[in-house]
Amino acid sequence: MLNVAICEDNLELINVYRLIFKNYMKEHPEHEMRIVVSTGNPSELENYIKYRSDNNPMFYLLDIEFADSETKGIDIAAEIRKNDATAKIVFVTTHEELAYLTFKRKIEPLDYIRKEDGIKAMNESLYKDLDVTFERLHELNSQRRRMFHYSLGSRDYTVDISTINYLETSSSSHKIFLHTLTEITEFRGNLNSIEEEFSNLYLAHKSILVNINNIRSVDSMNKMIYFNDGSSCEVSRRKLPGLKRQIAQ
Amino acid sequence: MIYLSTISYQVMDLINNILFFLLIFIIIPQTRSKLNVILAILASITFSFIDLYHDSTGLLLPIVSYFFLFRTYKPRVVNRILTLITSTLINAFSQSLSGLIALKLFNYDGHMLEMLISNVIGNYIIALLIVYSGIFTVHWLSRYIDFNDKIIVMIITSALAILLMGLIALTIVSRILNVQLEYMQTNIILSAIIFIFIFLGTLYYIAGYLKQQRAIKELDKLKENRLYIKELEDSYNEMRKFKHDYKNLLLSLSIQLQDNQNTAASETINKLLKDSSIEQASKLNYPGLFSLKDELIRGIIISKLITAKNENIATAVEIAPDINISRNDSITITRILGILFDNAIEACRNESHPFLDFALISDPKYTEFIITNNTAPNAKINLNQIFSNGFSTKENHSGLGLTNVQELVNKKPNFFLKTKFENDEFTVILTIEKEN
Numbered sequence: 001m002l003n004v005a006i007c008e009d010n011l012e013l014i015n016v017y018r019l020i021f022k023n024y025m026k027e028h029p030e031h032e033m034r035i036v037v038s039t040g041n042p043s044e045l046e047n048y049i050k051y052r053s054d055n056n057p058m059f060y061l062l063d064i065e066f067a068d069s070e071t072k073g074i075d076i077a078a079e080i081r082k083n084d085a086t087a088k089i090v091f092v093t094t095h096e097e098l099a100y101l102t103f104k105r106k107i108e109p110l111d112y113i114r115k116e117d118g119i120k121a122m123n124e125s126l127y128k129d130l131d132v133t134f135e136r137l138h139e140l141n142s143q144r145r146r147m148f149h150y151s152l153g154s155r156d157y158t159v160d161i162s163t164i165n166y167l168e169t170s171s172s173s174h175k176i177f178l179h180t181l182t183e184i185t186e187f188r189g190n191l192n193s194i195e196e197e198f199s200n201l202y203l204a205h206k207s208i209l210v211n212i213n214n215i216r217s218v219d220s221m222n223k224m225i226y227f228n229d230g231s232s233c234e235v236s237r238r239k240l241p242g243l244k245r246q247i248a249q
Numbered sequence: 250m251i252y253l254s255t256i257s258y259q260v261m262d263l264i265n266n267i268l269f270f271l272l273i274f275i276i277i278p279q280t281r282s283k284l285n286v287i288l289a290i291l292a293s294i295t296f297s298f299i300d301l302y303h304d305s306t307g308l309l310l311p312i313v314s315y316f317f318l319f320r321t322y323k324p325r326v327v328n329r330i331l332t333l334i335t336s337t338l339i340n341a342f343s344q345s346l347s348g349l350i351a352l353k354l355f356n357y358d359g360h361m362l363e364m365l366i367s368n369v370i371g372n373y374i375i376a377l378l379i380v381y382s383g384i385f386t387v388h389w390l391s392r393y394i395d396f397n398d399k400i401i402v403m404i405i406t407s408a409l410a411i412l413l414m415g416l417i418a419l420t421i422v423s424r425i426l427n428v429q430l431e432y433m434q435t436n437i438i439l440s441a442i443i444f445i446f447i448f449l450g451t452l453y454y455i456a457g458y459l460k461q462q463r464a465i466k467e468l469d470k471l472k473e474n475r476l477y478i479k480e481l482e483d484s485y486n487e488m489r490k491f492k493h494d495y496k497n498l499l500l501s502l503s504i505q506l507q508d509n510q511n512t513a514a515s516e517t518i519n520k521l522l523k524d525s526s527i528e529q530a531s532k533l534n535y536p537g538l539f540s541l542k543d544e545l546i547r548g549i550i551i552s553k554l555i556t557a558k559n560e561n562i563a564t565a566v567e568i569a570p571d572i573n574i575s576r577n578d579s580i581t582i583t584r585i586l587g588i589l590f591d592n593a594i595e596a597c598r599n600e601s602h603p604f605l606d607f608a609l610i611s612d613p614k615y616t617e618f619i620i621t622n623n624t625a626p627n628a629k630i631n632l633n634q635i636f637s638n639g640f641s642t643k644e645n646h647s648g649l650g651l652t653n654v655q656e657l658v659n660k661k662p663n664f665f666l667k668t669k670f671e672n673d674e675f676t677v678i679l680t681i682e683k684e685n
Contacts, residue, residue: 012501094496101608101619102567105678115500116522152665153615153682170659183669184632186658231633 002033002133003056007045007076008063008092014038016119017061017092020126031134033059042076049080058087059133061126065093077107088133090126148198150178150187157185161198165227167191167209181229202246204235212246257365259297264369265344266293268376272336273315275380279322288317327399331406334413338440339379341416345437347371394455398462404454408447416440478539496522537568541609545583546574550607553590560594562622563604569611578661578681585657586618588650589677593622596675600625618679630670 004021008014018038025033037048060080064073077089089109094116103109110132113125146161163180169191170177176189191209195201204210210225210233217226220240226232235243270289274281292314315333324332351368387396394401419439503518541547550566557564574582590605597603600623610617624630636651651668658664658679667678 010497010501012504013497016504100565100567101606101621102569102610105608105610105617105619115496118519118522119500119503153612153617153680155612155615174662175659175665179633182632182671183667184636185667186665230631 001054001056002031002059002137003036003052003054004033004059004061005036005045005048006038006061007040007042007073008061009040010063011040013063013092014040016122017126020123021130024127024130028130028134031130033130042073045076046079049083057133057137058084059130060087060089061092062089063092074103074107077103077109081107088129088136090129092122146198148178148194150176150185150189152185152187161200161211162213164201164211165214165229165231166204166211166225166233167194167201168233169207179231179233202239202243204233204239204243206236208233208235210235210243212243215247218243218247257362261365261369263293263297265340265372266297268343268373269293269336269340270318272339272376272380273318273332275377276332276336276384277322277324279324280318282321285318288314325399325402327402327406331402331409334406334409335383336380338409338413338416339376339383341413341420342437342440343372343375343379345440346375349434349437394459400458401455404451404458408451412440412443412447415443537570537572537609538566540570541568541572543572543574543579545579546586549583549586549590553587553594554607557590557594557605560598561603562594562598563602565604565606567606567608567610569609572609572611572616574616574681575684578664581657581661581664582618582679582681585654585679586620588654589618589620589679592650593620593675593677596624597622614683616681616683618681619676621674621676624670624673624675626673628673630675632668632670635668 006014006017006021008017018035021033021035025031036052037045039045058080060077062073062077073091073093077091080087080089089107090111090113091103091109092113092115094114100112103112111125111129113122113129115122117125147158148161148164149156149158151157159178159180163182165179165181168177168179169175170186174188175186176191176194178185178187191203191207195203195209200212201209202212204225211227214227214229215225216228218224218235218240219226223235223237223240224232225235225243267290270293274285274289296314316329319329347368347370350371351364354364354367390396396402419435499518499522503515503522506515506518538547538550541550554564554566590607593605597605602623604623606619606621608617608619610619636655654677655666658666661681663682663684665680665682667676667680669676669678
């Protein structure tokens with residue numbers, strides 16, 4: 001059961017949103033969902049969050065700015081995110097109010113819906129967001145993916161282990177570089193403890209931990225490892241036989 | 250007193266008195282008029298002859314007549330006094346010097362006429378030399394010093410007044426003791442030495458005063474800037490509020506119209522909703538940018554945003570209002586941001602719809618700088634390669650940028666760099682952990 005909460009200061013728009021959700025429920029009887037709150041008053045939503053009794057996954061539709069209240073949508077969202085890492089949050093906004101990067105970084109919302117795109121486009125976006133939400137819920141229930149955790153500046157981040165190519169310690173600083181398919185990130189950590197935790201990570205060099213599953217080829221002559229996406233890293237001569245054995249398994 | 254024939258002595262005195270007025274006419278050109286010239290000559294004649302009977306009045310009476318020169322042109326009193334003191338000083342100094350030269354050149358008696366003539370000519374040459382070099386010096390100094398400033402004029406006036414008083418005292422003493430020749434020599438040497446000291450002292454004082462003035466001006470400017478920034482912020486916030494209300498209104502109007510099937514009207518409303526001109530109007534305003542206290546960092550952000558704008562890159566800026574950056578990190582951050590902005594601008598400027606987003610996020614435990622730009626659709630960038638020396642996705646580009654950034658980040662244990670490339674967007678995030 002998915003709980004839907006709506007907070008928007010324009011009462012007419014609330015009714016439009018409610019109608020969209022009701023239509024979605026009618027068209028997708030296989031998905032269980034209900035609207036638990038729909039309000040123009042942010043403190044009402046806050047109260048609901050504080051005192052709710054069930055453990056159902058949440059879907060929030062929030063206006064970013066409320067004319068009559070000091071509380072901004074972003075503050076509510078930050079509060080929600082603090083206690084619920086999996087909650088799906090969708091913002092409804094006019095373009096001007098969008099502090100896109102900040103929100104994306106702090107709240108990691110599922111989507112932004114722009115009011116200036118008109119009711120029809122908003123309807124389509126909401127449908128798409130609900131589809132994605134149920135898809136992810138399904139995924140979450142069917143298989144637990146191995147996740148790699150690290151923290152940076154008091155915040156915790158999770159990375160799907162299958163996207164990691166390798167981890168590397170820098171010689172000049174006490175930082176670990178994480179190389180994934182889409183990003184390179186630095187954080188404080190210790191390679192050895194990471195190696196112990198994940199069986200598919202192999203110490204190919206005293207300062208490099210590689211993901212066996214993403215290796216395309218190993219160049220023994222030049223002592224290089226090539227990954228599926230074309231990136232590469234070094235391997236030490238001493239570690240070469242062990243690495244080949246691991247890959248063969 | 251050296252014996253001179255009375256008539257020749259009076260003529261010399263007269264010519265010297267005229268010099269006094271001539272100097273004034275040179276220093277203040279506005280006093281030059283036919284009437285003033287006549288007045289000066291008459292006064293000189295009168296006073297030279299009064300001097301015959303009352304010794305030393307020749308020195309005092311021109312001073313009185315001096316103030317009659319300003320009937321049409323009326324400078325400040327302090328300026329009048331300054332000019333008076335200056336011309337009196339120059340006159341006294343050049344008279345002493347030329348007198349000394351004349352006495353040394355010719356014998357006490359015998360060549361009296363020659364001595365008088367050489368005395369007068371020497372007097373004029375020296376006085377004119379001094380006054381013109383003085384005017385030249387003032388002209389040159391006026392590039393650095395504001396001579397219209399009341400306090401500076403006061404300083405100079407009092408310095409010269411002290412010098413003049415010293416000279417007068419010396420004259421009186423020498424006349425009482427009847428040692429005119431020795432007086433002239435000491436007069437010249439002493440006044441030259443005193444002048445140098447007073448000149449240096451005055452310059453020193455003026456320099457201090459000017460520094461203080463500049464500090465005051467700077468403070469005023471800062472105050473004005475702050476006011477201006479506050480105004481900008483206020484107007485921006487008002488604009489925002491207005492836009493919010495306006496869009497909400499249009500949207501609810503469009504809902505009401507849906508029932509009536511008035512397609513023309515709803516089309517108009519949809520057009521209005523998407524109208525970007527109202528966004529454009531306020532595009533130059535960046536909320537929060539003004540509240541960023543670190544001037545170095547604010548400066549690099551503003552200048553790079555202007556560069557981006559000139560390249561027709563759409564920019565969006567988000568800056569948290571409570572940013573606090575350690576002084577020690579300021580320079581490193583500025584260097585890093587400079588490179589990252591340059592890279593982002595370089596990377597997206599050739600796209601059909603280039604955009605560059607910047608965000609400065611604050612948290613109790615960390616500060617984050619985010620720079621995002623779009624790339625060519627479906628472009629392939631190997632993140633590992635862009636960090637190695639010399640590689641860049643653009644031709645004619647050094648590619649050293651990110652390597653330099655990484656080096657700067659490595660030097661700071663609390664700096665962490667994240668580079669992401671996803672969905673045709675390239676993002677760099679610099680996280681700075683706050684030290685506790």
